[in-house]
Amino acid sequence: MTPLAKLRKRREEQEPEVDDWTEMCRGTMPVADVEWRSRARVAGRVRSLRVQPWAGVPTLEGTLVDDTGGISVVFLGRRHVPGIRPGTQMVVEGMVGDHAGRLAILNPDYRLLAVHE
Amino acid sequence: MQTATPRQPERVAPPKPIPLAPFVDLPESGRYRFKNRLLGPPLHTDQLVHERLGKPTALAVFASDNLSSVAYGTEEIIRQLVPYIGLAAFTLVMPITIALLVVLGFLILSYRQTIKAYPSAGGAYIVTRDNFGLLPAQVAGVALLTDYVLTVAVSVAAGTAALTSAVPGLTSYAVPISVAFIIIIAFGNLRGVKESGRIFAVPTYFFIGTMVALLIIGFGRMFLGHLPVQSIHKAGMLTLKPGHHGGDGFLMGATVFMVLRAFASGGAAVTGVEAISNGVPAFRRPEWKNARSTLVVMGSTLGAMFFGLSWLDAHLHVNAYEKGTPTVISQIGKLVFGTSPVGHVLYFALQAGTMLILVLAANTSFADFPRLASFHAGDNFMPRQLTKRGHRLVFSNGILALSAAAIFLVIITRAEVSRLIPLYAIGVFTSFTLSQAGMARHHIRIKEPGWRGGLFVNATGAVLSGVVDIIIAITKFKPPGAILGAWVIIALVPVMVYGLTRLNKQYESEASELEGDAKAAAEAPILRRHVVLVLVDRLDRSTARAMQYGRTLTPDELRAVHVAYDADKAEQLAQEWRRLGLSRFPLELVDCPDRRITRGVLEVVAEALDGQTEVTVLVPRREYTRFWHRLLHDRTADSIARAVSQLPHANVTFVPYHLGTNIHSEAHV
Numbered sequence: 001m002t003p004l005a006k007l008r009k010r011r012e013e014q015e016p017e018v019d020d021w022t023e024m025c026r027g028t029m030p031v032a033d034v035e036w037r038s039r040a041r042v043a044g045r046v047r048s049l050r051v052q053p054w055a056g057v058p059t060l061e062g063t064l065v066d067d068t069g070g071i072s073v074v075f076l077g078r079r080h081v082p083g084i085r086p087g088t089q090m091v092v093e094g095m096v097g098d099h100a101g102r103l104a105i106l107n108p109d110y111r112l113l114a115v116h117e
Numbered sequence: 118m119q120t121a122t123p124r125q126p127e128r129v130a131p132p133k134p135i136p137l138a139p140f141v142d143l144p145e146s147g148r149y150r151f152k153n154r155l156l157g158p159p160l161h162t163d164q165l166v167h168e169r170l171g172k173p174t175a176l177a178v179f180a181s182d183n184l185s186s187v188a189y190g191t192e193e194i195i196r197q198l199v200p201y202i203g204l205a206a207f208t209l210v211m212p213i214t215i216a217l218l219v220v221l222g223f224l225i226l227s228y229r230q231t232i233k234a235y236p237s238a239g240g241a242y243i244v245t246r247d248n249f250g251l252l253p254a255q256v257a258g259v260a261l262l263t264d265y266v267l268t269v270a271v272s273v274a275a276g277t278a279a280l281t282s283a284v285p286g287l288t289s290y291a292v293p294i295s296v297a298f299i300i301i302i303a304f305g306n307l308r309g310v311k312e313s314g315r316i317f318a319v320p321t322y323f324f325i326g327t328m329v330a331l332l333i334i335g336f337g338r339m340f341l342g343h344l345p346v347q348s349i350h351k352a353g354m355l356t357l358k359p360g361h362h363g364g365d366g367f368l369m370g371a372t373v374f375m376v377l378r379a380f381a382s383g384g385a386a387v388t389g390v391e392a393i394s395n396g397v398p399a400f401r402r403p404e405w406k407n408a409r410s411t412l413v414v415m416g417s418t419l420g421a422m423f424f425g426l427s428w429l430d431a432h433l434h435v436n437a438y439e440k441g442t443p444t445v446i447s448q449i450g451k452l453v454f455g456t457s458p459v460g461h462v463l464y465f466a467l468q469a470g471t472m473l474i475l476v477l478a479a480n481t482s483f484a485d486f487p488r489l490a491s492f493h494a495g496d497n498f499m500p501r502q503l504t505k506r507g508h509r510l511v512f513s514n515g516i517l518a519l520s521a522a523a524i525f526l527v528i529i530t531r532a533e534v535s536r537l538i539p540l541y542a543i544g545v546f547t548s549f550t551l552s553q554a555g556m557a558r559h560h561i562r563i564k565e566p567g568w569r570g571g572l573f574v575n576a577t578g579a580v581l582s583g584v585v586d587i588i589i590a591i592t593k594f595k596p597p598g599a600i601l602g603a604w605v606i607i608a609l610v611p612v613m614v615y616g617l618t619r620l621n622k623q624y625e626s627e628a629s630e631l632e633g634d635a636k637a638a639a640e641a642p643i644l645r646r647h648v649v650l651v652l653v654d655r656l657d658r659s660t661a662r663a664m665q666y667g668r669t670l671t672p673d674e675l676r677a678v679h680v681a682y683d684a685d686k687a688e689q690l691a692q693e694w695r696r697l698g699l700s701r702f703p704l705e706l707v708d709c710p711d712r713r714i715t716r717g718v719l720e721v722v723a724e725a726l727d728g729q730t731e732v733t734v735l736v737p738r739r740e741y742t743r744f745w746h747r748l749l750h751d752r753t754a755d756s757i758a759r760a761v762s763q764l765p766h767a768n769v770t771f772v773p774y775h776l777g778t779n780i781h782s783e784a785h786v
Contacts, residue, residue, distance in 0.1 A: 045708065046708060047707065047708045048705050048706060048707045048708060048721070049691075049705070049706040050676075050703045050704070050705050050706075051691045051694050051695060051703060051704040051705075051706065052695075052703050079695050080691075080692075080695065085681070085684055085687065085688055085706070086681040086684065086687055086706045086707060086708035086709070087681065087684060087708040087709075087710055
């Protein structure tokens with residue numbers, strides 16, 4: 001087997017992560033199609049995350065984006081959700097409301113894509 | 118406070134007067150300290166005085182460029198003739214010299230007109246600009262600027278040749294010596310050598326004295342028949358063309374070209390006439406009258422010296438050396454002064470005088486080039502930096518530019534005058550032509566009393582210098598065996614003029630955009646919201662200071678932004694932020710998968726901009742006390758600032774933190 005072919009094979013072996021993600025994305029909709037006051041299930045990447053200090057109201061607020069747009073994801077009463085960091089890929093599901101004038105899902109169900117270190 | 122009591126409450130301390138200057142206990146920058154040590158303390162703007170010069174000193178100040186030309190004028194004529202027509206060269210030296218003197222005479226007559234018409238500053242640039250407009254003025258100016266560079270290079274090279282002729286051991290060091298001369302002159306000018314007469318008077322009159330001695334003794338011995346005739350050929354000299362040893366003066370078509378080329382090369386000898394017209398305001402009252410008579414004296418002195426030297430050369434048959442040293446003037450000096458001890462002393466005096474006046478001639482360009490460049494820049498045709506007076510009230514940037522260009526020329530021509538001469542004089546004659554034509558137009562426009570006479574003089578001057586210019590351009594376009602020639606200048610001037618016009622367009626459009634409707638812009642309604650973003654890399658003192666500062670701005674929204682180029686680091690920062698929560702405002706972590714921090718910040722800022730919001734980005738920046746400390750860190754802060762400033766209504770403020778000092782240690786609680 002040539003070195004190049006070896007490399008190709010190894011890359012194929014590493015592919016399953018993507019498959020995991022495709023699996024997770026089944027049944028989600030693009031953010032652009034999300035409607036206010038209806039349930040939605042969207043998949044995307046955490047573009048930004050807002051950390052509140054002690055003095056503020058405990059809230060963890062992030063922006064989840066896919067290729068079509070972004071939506072706020074708000075965890076009320078929490079300062080920290082383990083595993084949610086900038087760049088995390090996740091699927092959220094919940095009722096779409098609003099937060100600070102933007103579409104938002106408050107306290108959604110969420111699934112994180114495992115990151116292999 | 119109780120306002121009811123009529124008496125003022127007693128103060129604890131009596132009021133103090135306002136201190137003269139607020140006390141800033143910060144070290145000056147290293148660059149400034151270096152400048153101070155090198156050039157002396159900065160001069161006060163009020164110290165910019167224009168010394169008024171009497172006629173004898175003025176002659177010394179302005180004539181060096183012009184008079185020094187005799188040091189190489191005759192030699193360059195010989196150099197062009199000997200290889201082609203042999204001994205006949207020495208019969209042609211005088212006619213060519215006389216033709217050049219006629220040109221000189223007309224130039225002086227023409228410049229007498231210019232001085233009277235433009236007593237404030239009558240450089241070719243100003244005259245052309247006034248009469249033909251800005252674009253022709255650029256041509257005149259650029260031509261003159263290139264020639265100032267060449268004046269420095271030629272004069273310094275010739276001065277070095279004078280030195281190496283007297284001390285042949287130094288011949289192989291000609292280039293370093295020339296470069297050193299340029300650096301010394303530049304240094305002196307950066308320090309601000311005032312055009313004070315004494316520095317100039319001594320070498321100029323010393324040179325004139327030694328030349329007079331040379332000519333008197335030379336002619337004396339010539340008429341008494343004591344003067345030996347130089348053996349025609351020595352090793353290293355230009356070879357004579359065989360078959361013409363008779364020197365019958367028979368000229369053919371090709372030879373006419375050679376004669377014209379010799380004439381063109383000799384044209385270098387009449388350069389520098391314009392110096393006085395540039396500096397009329399420096400004369401004592403009545404300026405223009407004094408300037409005029411000084412001009413005539415200068416021209417006559419040059420003419421007499423040039424004429425005498427050419428005559429001696431024609432008689433002595435002194436040939437030029439291929440490498441330029443020993444110079445013709447040095448050979449003549451040796452022959453005329455003889456080998457007696459007194460002769461030796463006189464010979465060395467002549468060489469020293471020649472060298473000094475040549476160096477001074479270079480110095481004249483150092484006064485003129487920066488000033489002309491500042492005129493260009495003042496009209497928005499050159500970088501603005503050239504209008505700024507530096508540390509010692511001189512146009513430092515112009516001086517540096519001139520030195521760099523001259524050093525470059527000297528190095529590529531290996532400090533050989535004959536390689537530089539083909540480039541020389543074409544620029545000066547171009548500017549002569551334009552300024553004389555400008556004067557002719559001036560006479561037609563103004564029709565002052567006696568304008569017909571003036572028109573005749575200037576028109577003749579313009580035509581004559583135009584013809585000389587064309588002769589120079591054609592005959593020296595590319596001298597055989599040389600790469601450099603007049604073509605360089607002919608190609609360079611249009612390119613530079615085009616470049617300067619482009620520059621001007623840029624400046625004009627900038628100015629019109631900035632100035633247009635400034636009042637309306639100042640009175641336009643301001644944006645309603647103000648968002649302040651503090652860039653945070655880690656939670657440290659410099660960040661804390663930036664956050665404190667951000668709070669004093671009392672914006673509508675204040676948040677810290679961290680671009681998470683490293684997920685673990687971001688997580689750590691977030692934990693610390695939650696734990697400490699010092700400033701009661703949120704931290705936003707922004708995903709940055711490609712680690713382009715600048716791009717990440719840009720996106721955050723762009724998101725906050727909605728047409729109703731001014732966004733201020735506070736960038737904590739560490740300030741270093743030593744320059745090498747700065748090398749230990751990259752310049753991310755600066756590149757972020759540059760990128761963000763491109764967005765409309767996005768503003769960047771640096772919040773400095775001075776490392777190594779305790780200025781910020783007493784932070785407010």
